[in-house]
Amino acid sequence: MTTLPSLARPSGLRFSNTVLIVGLAVLVVLLGVVSIAVGRVPLAFLQTVQQVLTGERTTEALILGEIRVPRAILAALVGAALGGAGAAMQGLLRNPLAEPGILGVSASAGLGAVVVLYFGLTQVFAFALPIGGMAGALVAVLLTFVLSGRDASILTLILAGVALNTFAAALTSLALNLAPSPYAALEIVFWLLGSLADRSFDHVAIALPLMALGGALFIGTGRALNALSLGEDVARSLGINLRLVRARLILGTALAVGAAVSVSGTIGFVGLVVPHLLRPLVGHEPGRLLLPSALGGAALVLAADIATRLIPVEPDLQLGVVTAIVGAPFFLYLLLHLRRTMR
Amino acid sequence: MTTLDARNITVAFGGTPVLSDVAITARSGSFVGLIGPNGSGKSTLLRSLMGLQRLESGQVSIDDVPLADLPITERARRLSYLPAGTEVHWPLLAERLVALGRIPNLDSWRGLREVDFEAVTQALNAVDVLHLRKRVVTTLSTGERARVLLARALASSPRILLADEPVAALDVSHQLLVLDVIRDLCAAGMTAIVVFHDLSLAARYCSDLVLLREGRVFAAGAPVDVLVPNTLRDAYGVRAALTTESGVPQVVSYARVTPRDDRHGQRP
Numbered sequence: 001m002t003t004l005p006s007l008a009r010p011s012g013l014r015f016s017n018t019v020l021i022v023g024l025a026v027l028v029v030l031l032g033v034v035s036i037a038v039g040r041v042p043l044a045f046l047q048t049v050q051q052v053l054t055g056e057r058t059t060e061a062l063i064l065g066e067i068r069v070p071r072a073i074l075a076a077l078v079g080a081a082l083g084g085a086g087a088a089m090q091g092l093l094r095n096p097l098a099e100p101g102i103l104g105v106s107a108s109a110g111l112g113a114v115v116v117l118y119f120g121l122t123q124v125f126a127f128a129l130p131i132g133g134m135a136g137a138l139v140a141v142l143l144t145f146v147l148s149g150r151d152a153s154i155l156t157l158i159l160a161g162v163a164l165n166t167f168a169a170a171l172t173s174l175a176l177n178l179a180p181s182p183y184a185a186l187e188i189v190f191w192l193l194g195s196l197a198d199r200s201f202d203h204v205a206i207a208l209p210l211m212a213l214g215g216a217l218f219i220g221t222g223r224a225l226n227a228l229s230l231g232e233d234v235a236r237s238l239g240i241n242l243r244l245v246r247a248r249l250i251l252g253t254a255l256a257v258g259a260a261v262s263v264s265g266t267i268g269f270v271g272l273v274v275p276h277l278l279r280p281l282v283g284h285e286p287g288r289l290l291l292p293s294a295l296g297g298a299a300l301v302l303a304a305d306i307a308t309r310l311i312p313v314e315p316d317l318q319l320g321v322v323t324a325i326v327g328a329p330f331f332l333y334l335l336l337h338l339r340r341t342m343r
Numbered sequence: 344m345t346t347l348d349a350r351n352i353t354v355a356f357g358g359t360p361v362l363s364d365v366a367i368t369a370r371s372g373s374f375v376g377l378i379g380p381n382g383s384g385k386s387t388l389l390r391s392l393m394g395l396q397r398l399e400s401g402q403v404s405i406d407d408v409p410l411a412d413l414p415i416t417e418r419a420r421r422l423s424y425l426p427a428g429t430e431v432h433w434p435l436l437a438e439r440l441v442a443l444g445r446i447p448n449l450d451s452w453r454g455l456r457e458v459d460f461e462a463v464t465q466a467l468n469a470v471d472v473l474h475l476r477k478r479v480v481t482t483l484s485t486g487e488r489a490r491v492l493l494a495r496a497l498a499s500s501p502r503i504l505l506a507d508e509p510v511a512a513l514d515v516s517h518q519l520l521v522l523d524v525i526r527d528l529c530a531a532g533m534t535a536i537v538v539f540h541d542l543s544l545a546a547r548y549c550s551d552l553v554l555l556r557e558g559r560v561f562a563a564g565a566p567v568d569v570l571v572p573n574t575l576r577d578a579y580g581v582r583a584a585l586t587t588e589s590g591v592p593q594v595v596s597y598a599r600v601t602p603r604d605d606r607h608g609q610r611p
Contacts (some may be wrong), residue, residue, distance in 0.1 A: 094432040220452075227446055229432045230495070233395050238446045238499075239419030284433040 017288055020281055024295035028076055031302035035072040036064065038306055070201045075305040076298040077204070078196070078264045081211050081256035083297020084290055086271025087278075088218055091225035091286030092249045093154055096279075100257045100271035103157060103250060104140045104164025109261035110192055111168040111175075112136020117188050118175045129191075130206045130262035137258025140164055141250060154232075157250075194265035194320025196305050207259040214256030215294070217248045222287025229286065267320045269327025270297050270304075276334050345371045345406060345421070345502045345534055352391050352401035354384075354558075361387050362558045365401070369503070369536055369551070374529045376549035376566075377538045380579050383555040385538045386427060389505050392536065393424040405503070419447035423501030427508045427538070429488040431480050437491045438476040441466055444498030466494040469524050471517065485512045493521060503534045511540065522548045542594035546570055546585060554578055566592065576600055 037045045043060050051061040085100035093102065101107060116122060116132035147160040179185035224245040227235040236242055260267070274296040275289055282288040301319070304326065308317045347369045354362040362384045369375045377385045390396040392403055394410045403410040405421055423444070431440065444466065445459045467473040470490040480488055489512040496504060504525065510518040525535050526548055539545035545552060545566065552569040554562040556578045562569045570585040583596035
């Protein structure tokens, strides 16, 4: 009788998941502090923080408490939504090129907001924009379920997403085409570029509950995502209720990404790059990637938003422009680096 | 005693019948070989037995409990399913992939425990891939990956193993090793239903054979009763016979049967 060597615990990776998660969380907090400290108006940081905490209503305290703090919170929330949803979609579709908008949620949320801008509803009602965006995202997810049926294959889901993305882009172009004035067209274009400038705690109040609900739907799907590495048949044979998991991931993505687009416009590449970057650190297991990816997304958007304020150009750089300009070449580098292991 | 019993299994893809009125019974300890020409419905039958296939009619039951009445997690604890092919979607470590096979045995919110690590190690060792456990599966050869995937299917300690061509990609030595493992597990009470293309291996290892042809059970029973020249000619269109070489059963195929040979009813 030979005794078998027992299995080394977390698979011989250099980082355990806990170290990675704590490390990313610390990074998010540090970037959050930098984000609050940095801006066009120079502030005596510690002194101003003290003023905010004691409730003194100086100009500096207002800038910090009413503008920079919600901006930093929104950056972290939007990044977490995009990063987490990106990891969820890549896991569900078993495709490293999937991103949060692949099923049409981002484009439809963007369209919802564009419709609001086009009809000038922002003048009528301050929060028409985020509400329009959310409505767009939810219509998209309903259409996805209707188009792809109850037992949707991955291919059907992706094709339904292509159709929705194309249609939303077409209607957005139509809105630009028919825009009543160049100024209205410019407003739409700039909004679509994505930004976190001039947001308030009201935006946080809109986005946070929806994102929390979306995130809650992701909880407990990790095991199913791991099982899906072996294909849908094997996942089902392992006792995974695929229909339920699919519905939870799609609805969760719609809520989180819809809320993100509603308050910030479309911010590209975060949901694509962050899961790629972190995947090797969790042994490529899609289920273990969700939380690190959300934290990594938060860190990346915070950093990009800091960059928009530090790069001195006029007019200000839009956040979505920065993430895309940095993200696209970086993604190419990752592809070259990863293609050996990814077949 | 676990008995898998399937009755009247009928499956159609877009109006084309794939399985018609198929019945199959496998008792605890039996090693059933599913054989038949390409397109005869072997893989579809295996998927039907796992409950993955929508049936036009028919019913699969385990110990007289219909599969449809078993919660999906209960099914997963009893049956293990290994599809054909060796596709893995992410570059996972071999041992982490095999650990996925323990999902049916895990509590809802608990991770892997000592008993799971032990089961994974044993499964890896049983099919001779323990030395590959720290390797990334996408960098393994097809045969190595096939064995890692089989280890995944065995890791849950299933009562019924449904395997689709588990030895197709393996070298001779590992074919025998893997089939020895399955036979030993059957001797200990497991039921195996395995798709074979190699009739000699099927004759050698299986206690029972089910021969499918055009979606129907064409012959069923002990290998010596199924692998007779007339049946092989009618099912596969070959002149072939079951012989014995050094005490090991062999199916030797001599030639394809041309229509003229068929008319004259030639025998090998």
